Amino acid sequence: MEDYSFRPSVDSLDDPPNSRLFLVTSKSTSEEVIREHFSVFGEIQDIWVVKDKQTKESKGVSFVKFAKSSQACRAMEEMHGKCLAEGTKPIKVFIAQSRSSGSHRDVEDEELTRIFVMIPKTFTEDDLKETFKEYGDIEYCVIIKNKTTGESKGLAYVRYLKPSQAATAIENCDKTFRAILAEPRNKNVTTENDYFSNVRTDHVTSDPGMNAYQFAEAVNYGMGEMRSTDIITRCLLVSSRASITQEQVYSLFDLIPGMDYCEMQRDPYGFNKGQAMVRYNNLGSAVYAKEKLNGFEYPPGNRLAVVYVDDGDDRSSPVGKMALQLVTAQMMSMVWNSPAGQQLMKANTNNAEEFYQGYAAASVPQMPRVQTDVALPPHKKLAPSDSRVKERLFVVFNPAPLPVDVLEDVFCRFGSLVEVYVVPGRNVGYIKYSERKNANDAMAALHGKVVNGVKLKVMLADPPKEESHKRQRTY
DNA sequence: CGACGGGACGC
């Protein structure tokens, strides 16, 4: 990824969202003093002290842009209400309104502490809490359910005490959760009992050393620092965007000893949902499988997602966690010392080629998926899925679209492939690359060519239609 | 010619 300290293409937005602070300080406060106090919270990309155009005197207002929202939030939490120098007034620190919003209303913590996530339908609220507590103190957790049947809709909210905790969850939780900040539930004004509404704006309290966040922390100190890990179970949910068979999942996860169950999940109509449940007879195997196979490309170009699911009877306990280290160490040595294990160790998480050469080619017989006269280069690694998309190709299929896994297999070979998207019900799709050159190579090689009997037109895509809702697009 | 996804809450 390139370093854009300055990004004209997203001029009106803050990227990532909520990574910029709005400060109200004394007029005497300089950029240097701000930098001194704020750089400890993370990578500062820009500091701008607003000055009068004529007199060039500071207006006592500044913007501080961080690389990450979690850094900006932490700085806000720690610095709001503090004095930056002797004899200066306590500063106010808010997440800046995005430039495009046009609003100058203070961004409230209500809007920064609740996240919205997609979860397996099998998740309980306890599973949710176990999974997301590692990012901070959870105030509240709910799964959205069908009101009559009580069945999970696979969607949930998690409310943290602090904005930095919600931001950290969004930045660091498994991508399959697709975590984003939740829209505030109601535009209702007053909040009754929460920590923030009263204390937050009133930074000059009887104890000037403590602001609302530190207060909230103090109120909540009960459970101590028990949030070092995810929920850990013997049961894994495997998700794939390309269709996969039970045999494929079985062969892959059976490379790790101790599997005692593997079954595809089906929707109410009996269709394969691209998810499988895998259970091991011990925690160490499950941990190892999750570490090794989450994000693994299988088949090449298709990233598997592997998460722990609570199967109800083996939630980890402090004792369990201690035992786990032993078990995991044993697993490592067992896997390392078996021929199968050595191959798996070699196959690094994203390297499907080695995996095939070493192993699955033997254990997972598979028809070649791609038939074409084009001389295709070998498979290349996908770009990280959060890479900035630099070029998109627009592909027209005739007479019918190719499956997504075939497209990934073909289009990943030019390098830096980020994602393939086929428009439902139409004969067109988009191929996203993080390097423009790779997109151009793919276009040159494949435009007008036939793959699996489907003729392709491959062109540069027009920029997508502007939409300013929900989550910022990656392109 | 052929064009843009996914996921929203009983107070």
Add this chain to the structure above:
DNA sequence: CGACGGGACGC
């Protein structure tokens, strides 16, 4: 009360 500059090199 307290809200939006500077400067860009790729095709």
